[in-house]
Amino acid sequence: xxxxxxxxxxxxxxxxxxxxxxxxxxxxxxxxxxxxxxxxxxxxxxxxxxxxxxxxxxxxxxxxxxxxxxxxxxxxxxxxxxxxxxxxxxxxxxxxxxxxxxxxxxxxxxxxxxx
Amino acid sequence: xxxxxxxxxxxxxxxxxxxxxxxxxxxxxxxxxxxxxxxxxxxxxxxxxxxxxxxxxxxxxxxxxxxxxxxxxxxxxxxxxxxxxxxxxxxxxxxxxxxxxxxxxxxxxxxxxx
Numbered sequence: 725x726x727x728x729x730x731x732x733x734x735x736x737x738x739x740x741x742x743x744x745x746x747x748x749x750x751x752x753x754x755x756x757x758x759x760x761x762x763x764x765x766x767x768x769x770x771x772x773x774x775x776x777x778x779x780x781x782x783x784x785x786x787x788x789x790x791x792x793x794x795x796x797x798x799x800x801x802x803x804x805x806x807x808x809x810x811x812x813x814x815x816x817x818x819x820x821x822x823x824x825x826x827x828x829x830x831x832x833x834x835x836x837x838x839x
Numbered sequence: 840x841x842x843x844x845x846x847x848x849x850x851x852x853x854x855x856x857x858x859x860x861x862x863x864x865x866x867x868x869x870x871x872x873x874x875x876x877x878x879x880x881x882x883x884x885x886x887x888x889x890x891x892x893x894x895x896x897x898x899x900x901x902x903x904x905x906x907x908x909x910x911x912x913x914x915x916x917x918x919x920x921x922x923x924x925x926x927x928x929x930x931x932x933x934x935x936x937x938x939x940x941x942x943x944x945x946x947x948x949x950x951x952x953x
Contacts, residue, residue, distance in 0.1 A: 826895065827872075
């Protein structure tokens, strides 16, 4: 079974600084997707960034980028120039490719941003 | 494009009562998911529909939970009778089809069972 591990329950960053959130996963599949979701207090899950396992290039979306290490099964999220609005819970998630595959989430990490 | 709609946003009930949640997915999305998110944890899939058929309900406590998706559009999740441990946020999500990688989430319903 696939598992997603986020070992840091909380992190804090100063506004305008950079922070990295860690995630590891376990799978025997070779083709899959990895995601980072943001969940603010409003509870709505918002997709931040996704990575296809077959792509060697790390995904980037504006201030958000990932460091995808397939052999190490590591998928970290870097937030640059942190803003107050980045404060939220962040979840790492895994989904193998193909029909009817399940989205598996980690336990999440609470990110606070200090002004 | 309208997002996934859910109601109610909040619900407080006594244990052993029943409760129902409603979800309207994004128009044209064939796949609909219900997740349970207990405080401090990531969402856990309860049930997945493809159109109006169930694809995966392996983690649905079928003695008390039921769900339906009539006509392959709206869906209802019911709990009867509720237990204290059912207190959680219930998230609905939809995707174009089951192989599409991105799921779109609704705002969730926070259930408190007293």
